[in-house]
Amino acid sequence: MAERGYNYLIQVDTGTDSWDALRIRGGSFPEINQVHGSVDITAHGDTSLPWRTHLLTLYEAQNVTVNVLSGGDTSQALARTFLQSKIGDADGVALRLVDSSASAVVWQATYLVTGCTLRAPLDDAVSYDYGLLLNGEPATHFGS
C-alpha cells in the first residue's frame, strides 16, 4: 500500500509541544509498505496437500528515505535540524504522515535516523536525504 500526493505532510515531533513539518521536495512521498513476512512451512510427507503452506511472521515495514530541502520557515528548519540531531540516536524520532486536506494522521511511528546525505549542487537547492528505519510498532498504521 502506498500513500502518495501533494496533500500529505511529513511531520516531526520536535519536543516543543508541536509537530513541525519537513520541507520535502515536491513530488511523491516515500512509499510506506507494511507487509507480513512469511515462512514456507510446507512439510514433506503429506501427499494429500500439494499446495504450499505458510506461516506469517514479523511485519516487514519498508524503510524510507526522505529528501528534505534546507531552509524554509522556522518550523521547517527546526524539523530538519531536529532530525539531523537524531542521527544514530537509539531513541529515534517520532514521525507522522498527515493528510493535510483531511487533517488526519495516516501513519505515525518512531524511526531511527540511519543516515544523512548532503547534496550541494551549484545549480539547485541544498538538500538532505535522511534514511529512516521503522523501530517497533507504529502508533497509527494501516492495520490499526
Place this chain on the structure above:
Amino acid sequence: MALQGYLAGIYRSVGRTVGTTVKQNLLDDPGFESGTLTSWSDTGTVVAQSGGSRGGSGFVAKGTDAGTGASLSQTVTLASALASDVACVAKVWAKMQTGKSALLTVVFKDDADDTLATKTMTITSTPSYSENGWGLWSMRITAPEDTKKIVYTFSSNADQTWYIDDCGLMLLQQILGATGELSASITVQTQDITTFASAAANSGFRSHYPVLRSGETITVRTFWSTDDTYQITEQEPVYVLLYVNTTTHERWEFWAYISGITQRFPLEGVREGDLTLTVEGDVGFTSAVAN
C-alpha cells in the same frame, strides 16, 4: 533554477612545528585520552573523567563550577612565529547545564608575550545540532602575523557542571573548492534486536538499535585550487569545513584523508581534477561563529 547553491570550501590543516613535532591539531592531548590534565592548566575544579563522552568510552574533561569559575587552558608555542596572517579554527565539543554558558577564548601573542589579538565565543546549552546533549562549537578566526604563542581557554563563571571533549586548534589554508555536484554522507549501522518479547510487545514489528556511525567517502568533482604551488598528496590529513549556507554559517566540520586524485588535462580547457575524501572520525555540525 538556482536557490541556494553554496558549496564546500576544503581547507588544509597547515601543520606547524610545536616543540619538535609537526602537528595538525596544535593542542596536546585534545581529547583528554591520557586520563589526566597534565597537558592543561586548570582553575577551579576540573578533572579528566572516564566515560560520559559523546560516544565510546574515552575520557572527557569535567568542570564543577561553584560559581567562582572553572577553566581549562593550554598555551601552544610555535617553533617559529607566523610570517603572515593565517586562517585559524578553534573548536570544542561541549555539554553545558541547561540555561548556562561558558566562553572559548583564543589569545594570540608574539615572541615578547604581547597580545596581538583576542577572540571569544559564547558556548551555550543549546547548540545548533546536539548529539546526546553535546554540541560542536567552532570559530574561524585569523592568527595575526608574528604570532608565536596561542592560548586556548575554555572557562565558565556560573554555578554549573560542564563537560568538554575533542578540543581543536588548527591553522588552515583553503586549498580547494568544488564546481560540480557534491554529496557527503553519514551512515549508521543498525542491528535487528527483535526478540520474542519485543515482537509480542510491538505487535509483530521489528526492533532495531543503532550501532556505529561513520562518515563515508566524499567525492569532490572538478575541484579548483586557490594555490597553484600547493601539491595535493594522497593520505594527507585535511580539515574540511563544508559550508552549506555561508549566510547562516551552517557547516559540517571533520577530518578527512585525501584518498584518490584524478587529473584531467583537456586540450581545449583548464586543468580539472577529482578527489576523494575519506572521513576520519566524527562529523560535527555547527553554525557557531566568534563573538
